[in-house]
Amino acid sequence: MNALRLGQHAAMAALAIVTAMVFVALYAPIFLVALLSFFRLRRGEIQWDSFSLQWYGKLFSNEGLGQALANSLIVGFASVLMALVLATLLAFYVNARPGLRTTILQFVIFLPFLLPPIITGLSLLVFFSEWGVSRGLFTVSIGHTLFVLALAYRTILTRLQGLSRNLMEASQDLGATRWQTFRYILLPNLKLAVVTAGLLAFALSFDETMITLFLIGDTNTLPIRLFAMMRAGFTPEVNALVTLILVFSILLTLVIARYVGRGAIGGRFRL
Amino acid sequence: MAQGDGRLQIERLSKNYGGVQVLDAVELTVDDGEFLTILGPSGSGKTTILRLIGGFTEPSGGRITFGGSDVTHMPIYRRPFNTVFQDYALFPHMTVAQNVAYGLVVRGVPKAEITPRVGEALAVVSLEGFMDRYPTQLSGGQRQRVALARALICQPRLILLDEPLAALDAELRRQMRAFLKSLQRQLRITFVFVTHDQEEAISMSDRICVINQGKIEQIGAPKEIYYRPATPFVATFFGDNNLLPGHLHHDRRDTANVDTPFGKIVVRDPRVVDLPANAAITIAVRPEALHIVAASGDAATHDNRFAGQVLSVEFVGATSQIRVAAPAAPDHPLLLKVPSLAGESAVRPGDQVTVAWRAQDCAVLPATLV
Amino acid sequence: MAALSTTGRPGHPDRRRGWLHLFWLATVYGIPAILIVLPLLTFLMFGFWSVEEGRILRDFSFDNYFAFAGNESYTRVFTGTLFLALRVMIINVLLGFAVAYFLSRLEGRLKYALVLGLIVPLLMSYIIKIYAIRGILGTSGLLNKLLIFLGILSQPSDLFLFNLTAVLITLSLALLPFTILPIFIALEKIPANYLEASADLGATPWQTFRRVTLPMALPGTVVGGMFCFVLAVGDFLAPELVGGTRGFTYGRLVFSQFGMAFNWPFGAALSVILLIVSLGVIVAAGRLGSPKWLRQ
Numbered sequence: 040m041n042a043l044r045l046g047q048h049a050a051m052a053a054l055a056i057v058t059a060m061v062f063v064a065l066y067a068p069i070f071l072v073a074l075l076s077f078f079r080l081r082r083g084e085i086q087w088d089s090f091s092l093q094w095y096g097k098l099f100s101n102e103g104l105g106q107a108l109a110n111s112l113i114v115g116f117a118s119v120l121m122a123l124v125l126a127t128l129l130a131f132y133v134n135a136r137p138g139l140r141t142t143i144l145q146f147v148i149f150l151p152f153l154l155p156p157i158i159t160g161l162s163l164l165v166f167f168s169e170w171g172v173s174r175g176l177f178t179v180s181i182g183h184t185l186f187v188l189a190l191a192y193r194t195i196l197t198r199l200q201g202l203s204r205n206l207m208e209a210s211q212d213l214g215a216t217r218w219q220t221f222r223y224i225l226l227p228n229l230k231l232a233v234v235t236a237g238l239l240a241f242a243l244s245f246d247e248t249m250i251t252l253f254l255i256g257d258t259n260t261l262p263i264r265l266f267a268m269m270r271a272g273f274t275p276e277v278n279a280l281v282t283l284i285l286v287f288s289i290l291l292t293l294v295i296a297r298y299v300g301r302g303a304i305g306g307r308f309r310l
Numbered sequence: 311m312a313q314g315d316g317r318l319q320i321e322r323l324s325k326n327y328g329g330v331q332v333l334d335a336v337e338l339t340v341d342d343g344e345f346l347t348i349l350g351p352s353g354s355g356k357t358t359i360l361r362l363i364g365g366f367t368e369p370s371g372g373r374i375t376f377g378g379s380d381v382t383h384m385p386i387y388r389r390p391f392n393t394v395f396q397d398y399a400l401f402p403h404m405t406v407a408q409n410v411a412y413g414l415v416v417r418g419v420p421k422a423e424i425t426p427r428v429g430e431a432l433a434v435v436s437l438e439g440f441m442d443r444y445p446t447q448l449s450g451g452q453r454q455r456v457a458l459a460r461a462l463i464c465q466p467r468l469i470l471l472d473e474p475l476a477a478l479d480a481e482l483r484r485q486m487r488a489f490l491k492s493l494q495r496q497l498r499i500t501f502v503f504v505t506h507d508q509e510e511a512i513s514m515s516d517r518i519c520v521i522n523q524g525k526i527e528q529i530g531a532p533k534e535i536y537y538r539p540a541t542p543f544v545a546t547f548f549g550d551n552n553l554l555p556g557h558l559h560h561d562r563r564d565t566a567n568v569d570t571p572f573g574k575i576v577v578r579d580p581r582v583v584d585l586p587a588n589a590a591i592t593i594a595v596r597p598e599a600l601h602i603v604a605a606s607g608d609a610a611t612h613d614n615r616f617a618g619q620v621l622s623v624e625f626v627g628a629t630s631q632i633r634v635a636a637p638a639a640p641d642h643p644l645l646l647k648v649p650s651l652a653g654e655s656a657v658r659p660g661d662q663v664t665v666a667w668r669a670q671d672c673a674v675l676p677a678t679l680v
Numbered sequence: 681m682a683a684l685s686t687t688g689r690p691g692h693p694d695r696r697r698g699w700l701h702l703f704w705l706a707t708v709y710g711i712p713a714i715l716i717v718l719p720l721l722t723f724l725m726f727g728f729w730s731v732e733e734g735r736i737l738r739d740f741s742f743d744n745y746f747a748f749a750g751n752e753s754y755t756r757v758f759t760g761t762l763f764l765a766l767r768v769m770i771i772n773v774l775l776g777f778a779v780a781y782f783l784s785r786l787e788g789r790l791k792y793a794l795v796l797g798l799i800v801p802l803l804m805s806y807i808i809k810i811y812a813i814r815g816i817l818g819t820s821g822l823l824n825k826l827l828i829f830l831g832i833l834s835q836p837s838d839l840f841l842f843n844l845t846a847v848l849i850t851l852s853l854a855l856l857p858f859t860i861l862p863i864f865i866a867l868e869k870i871p872a873n874y875l876e877a878s879a880d881l882g883a884t885p886w887q888t889f890r891r892v893t894l895p896m897a898l899p900g901t902v903v904g905g906m907f908c909f910v911l912a913v914g915d916f917l918a919p920e921l922v923g924g925t926r927g928f929t930y931g932r933l934v935f936s937q938f939g940m941a942f943n944w945p946f947g948a949a950l951s952v953i954l955l956i957v958s959l960g961v962i963v964a965a966g967r968l969g970s971p972k973w974l975r976q
Contacts, residue, residue, distance in 0.1 A: 051782070054778050054779075054781060054785075055782060057778045058782045058783070061775060061856065062794075064853055065798075065801050065857070066797075066801075067816065067822060068812035068813045068815055068816045068822070068853075069801075069812050071812065071816060071822060072808075072811070072815055075815070125707070125711060128704060128708055129708055132704065132705075144708070144709065147712045147713075147717060148716070150720075151716060153958075153962050154910070154955065155913065155914020155954060155958055157914045157916060157931055157951065157954070158720075158914065161934070161938065161947070161951050162720050162723040163719050165719065165726050166722045166723070169722055185715055185716060239803075242803045245805075246803075246804070246808075248807050248917060249806075249916070262805060262807055265805075265807060265808070265811075270920075270921070277811070281811060281812070284805060284808060285804065285805075285808065288800070288803055288808075289804075291803065292799055292800045292803050366880075385879070386876070386879035386880055387880070387884055387887075389880075393876075393877070395876075397873070399871070399876070400877075401874060401878075401892060401896075402896070403895045403971065403974075412878070412891070416878075416882050416883040416891070417882050444972065444973045445973075460881065461881075464881065
């Protein structure tokens, strides 16, 4: 009996070590990048006396970067808006009419999310060029809309299915029209799901690189610009930019976690 | 473990969760083959007792022995008990047959032996045709019987049941009650049954253990608990009771006079022998033991009587509830339950009536009312 | 106002709802059909065409597929990439399960903090993760330093950058959060009383883990593994950034057809093969991920 308990403790200790190692492996590279945006590296050694913010300063004088950031924001907002409208319509439709047709529809919506991004990107590239649509922010926004659609749809549908049918019936029983029921009962209940979906979609769009690469043409979004800079090598300027984007990503994650609340992230998890 | 003796003994068992005393020095013995019900309101600690016996929770103090050997800190899977969980906890990824076989499979029983035993266990609960169904494909009553078969298959000496009937509808609950009782008699396994439903407890148990706020209030046979409640809590938790405060005057051995707001009341309860003279006590009289009699009625059959005014008459189905107040004690209206009969009721609010009852229908509680 | 109060009136509101309904149907089916299905079909067609002197020749033939199957350097890259993705998946499912299981056993604030710590890298830009990992892989990188410090290596090795090992390490690390989270969610969904019931019936902790926890977490694990495989097999960013010339993968082969080689039809044919592999994995995962007992 004691041997068994000892074995259990040993197993948990081993798992704790594995987990600790995984967390170190996930975070060490990122911290190193952040560190190297402030300090210089010489022969693989960090020069601790070389603290400087000069690389951050250089970023602000880089004009292409500002344009790339603006483009990323435009694409992000446009695709989030389109995806939310489409996802809401889809969620209502699927919720109202479960069956084979909607199962197939769901599968199709999920394809751009599940398939390797290279396939989504390429198929849209070929499609747009066949129809003579020139590449640019418009085509990228369409690509992002499709990419984030599945996640937005799923988030809204889950909430919709969680709503009791009684709620709608009670509203109609009290004399509300369909529109009034939608406006006063459904919408307030869906608000959180829609905002969550929007934040997640924006985070995905803001970081999307592979689909964008095929659809962007000759302008830039932030990740595309970064990709070009990274191919050139490991430079302090890239480190500074990467650090800024990381801080932004972390803040966005915290906001999402805050918004979704402990109910979803802590305690019992549901996605 | 001793072979013959399957007695479960709980000694000074305590449990506190973060400073809150959920169980306080509970003492309880369950005999081999007994059907014992732990009864209490929600939050009384009754499920905690069950979880401590089953080994799901570690006690803060005290000891649990079974057949003479200490099982207090024995891991769950070594205990010779099995549990029927409140929501059954049937493994959703296993069929009915796999669920029932589970206890044998994990003990490494050969396959050739498992199949017939699963068949037998399912036959006991009449679910032979359901072997390949998944739990989601069963009704509530069927799930509950699978849970029972799964607990029975390892031939435990003792089965713990945590409100197993709570999720069933009224009719099914009544059937399952009879089924459980006959099953327990037939297999002669000890049942420790937890419920908050007093009717369930009375109809099935050999003995009932009433628990409130982490303390045992009374242990005894159903009739004893019903007619001779030990505390005001037991007296009122089990159906309705009229509670009267009073002081004891010994007369003959088990008969005594009690001074109450109603005047002198004669009681006959063997427990008065142990009480000192002039002790502050409480009398409990069941509403169905009170009768409305003619003012000049037969005094021999009714030891106690008083005149009063009817306050209210309420029809509640099989019985009618009548409240009568005595001029001497207007703060203690008595509740009567009389059989309802078709037509106008015999008494109306405002009527002057005489209420009478027998001395042996009075239970003497060795405690004052709060 | 008057219109609002007379909702029961037949005819008029119904007709309006009819138009709305039609619009709804058109959006719900039309947009996915035009923007998802049609592009995939177009691109399927492209795979049967060819290119001559920079112009696309629209003659139906299987030449692109024969060209792929007949060229050993292509098929070697293909199988090499499949094995690479498979290895990434196996590593990540094993590591992911260990981490997810450990996290699911924790309680309170620590659990919340650690799970949040997993979501942060999940939402972090993919190329930034690759870039950061590349920073530790070089001969003077953190990984070499660590291995020398631990005495595993005596001198810096160039084994970790600009080859397939580098791609393997990078993909595993970058995709690990995608594997951990679905497994963790599956483990969290197992009610505690199943584990209690199992122990009650005599199962040792190990038996409970093997017979209850593991099968019940299987659907989530399959989903985590699928994400990992599909993302790894089609990826070209990680190989492009850390693979060098020796870390050539199928994704890069496809990508090059749309860049330097400029042979769209061949590139489309190559992606169709990738599409078939991915769909196969997705469908298989869908099957494994929703066993009979999970369906109502």
